[in-house]
Amino acid sequence: QQQVKQSPQSLIVQKGGISIINCAYENTAFDYFPWYQQFPGKGPALLIAIRPDVSEKKEGRFTISFNKSAKQFSLHIMDSQPGDSATYFCAATVNQAGTALIFGKGTTLSVSS
Amino acid sequence: NAGVMQNPRHLVRRRGQEARLRCSPVKGHSHVYWYRQLPEEGLKFMVYLQKENIIDESGMPKERFSAEFPKEGPSILRIQQVVRGDSAAYFCASSPRTSSSYNSPLHFGNGTRLTVT
Numbered sequence: 001q002q003q004v005k006q007s008p009q010s011l012i013v014q015k016g017g018i019s020i021i022n023c024a025y026e027n028t029a030f031d032y033f034p035w036y037q038q039f040p041g042k043g044p045a046l047l048i049a050i051r052p053d054v055s056e057k058k059e060g061r062f063t064i065s066f067n068k069s070a071k072q073f074s075l076h077i078m079d080s081q082p083g084d085s086a087t088y089f090c091a092a093t094v095n096q097a098g099t100a101l102i103f104g105k106g107t108t109l110s111v112s113s
Numbered sequence: 114n115a116g117v118m119q120n121p122r123h124l125v126r127r128r129g130q131e132a133r134l135r136c137s138p139v140k141g142h143s144h145v146y147w148y149r150q151l152p153e154e155g156l157k158f159m160v161y162l163q164k165e166n167i168i169d170e171s172g173m174p175k176e177r178f179s180a181e182f183p184k185e186g187p188s189i190l191r192i193q194q195v196v197r198g199d200s201a202a203y204f205c206a207s208s209p210r211t212s213s214s215y216n217s218p219l220h221f222g223n224g225t226r227l228t229v230t
Contacts, residue, residue: 009153032214043204043221044156051215089155095213098144098161098168105155
C-alpha cells in the first residue's frame with residue numbers, strides 16, 4: 001500500500017514532442033504528489049507538485065494531471081527539449097511535517113534533437 | 114545560501130570496512146532524511162531524523178546500518194562491515210523545522226556514491 005508505481009521505465013521523444021510519464025498509488029491517505037527531476041551526478045530537484053483538491057497544475061511547459069478516483073497522476077512535458085533529458089521521479093506522501101516521500105522507480109527521458 | 118552538502122562525493126571501501134557518509138542540511142533545517150538509490154530501483158527511504166532523535170527508521174536494514182543527527186554537526190550515515198550489495202548512491206535531504214511537505218519540499222544533496230570492492 002506504500003508503493004508508487006511509475007511507467008514507462010524509459011522514454012525517447014523527439015524535440016518538440018510531448019513527454020508523458022504516469023504514476024499510480026494505492027494509499028488513499030496520500031495527499032501530496034511531487035515530481036522530481038534528476039540529472040546525472042546530481043541529486044533530485046523538485047519540479048512541480050500537486051494536491052488532490054485540484055485536477056491539474058501547470059508550470060510553464062510542465063503539467064501534472066491528477067485523477068483522484070483512479071489514484072493516478074501524470075506528468076506532461078510540452079515542447080520537449082534536449083535539456084529536459086533527465087530521470088524523472090514521481091512521489092507521494094501524507095502532507096504533514098516530517099513524513100517521508102515515497103518515490104516511484106523513475107523514468108529516464110531522452111529528447112532527441 | 115548553501116544547499117544540502119554531502120561528503121564525500123565518492124567513497125571506495127573494501128568489503129568488511131566501515132563507511133561514514135556525512136550530510137550538512139540547509140541552514141535552519143532540522144529534519145534530515147536519507148535515501149538510497151540503486152540503478153533502476155529509484156529512491157528508497159532509509160531513515161528520518163530530527164536533531165538528536167531518530168523519528169522513522171523503517172527503511173533501514175536491521176544490521177550494520179546506523180544514523181545520527183547530533184545537536185551540533187552533520188548527520189552521519191554509518192555502514193559497518195560493508196558488502197558489495199551496499200554499493201549505491203546515498204542521498205540526504207532536508208526540510209525546515211515545522212512545515213508540511215507541500216509548503217516546504219525536500220532539498221536534496223548531490224549524494225555520495227559508495228563503491229564496495
